[in-house]
Amino acid sequence: xxxxxxATVLVHYDRDDRVDAYLYPYIQALKxxxxxLIFVSTAKLSKEAEEQTQYLL
Numbered sequence: 001x002x003x004x005x006x007a008t009v010l011v012h013y014d015r016d017d018r019v020d021a022y023l024y025p026y027i028q029a030l031k032x033x034x035x036x037l038i039f040v041s042t043a044k045l046s047k048e049a050e051e052q053t054q055y056l057l
């Protein structure tokens with residue numbers, strides 16, 4: 001039997017240009033259930049948010 005592969009694309013928009021903290025557990029859950037995860041955002045990430053999302057992805 002072939003292993004199941006899943007690709008997930010999470011598209012994000014926030015009018016305040018932030019990745020809010022509630023998204024991090026959601027991203028982690030998606031990553032745990034996906035072979036590939038692509039995070040697309042219009043937010044201008046702060047250095048801290050960029051480091052946080054890099055760690056998750």
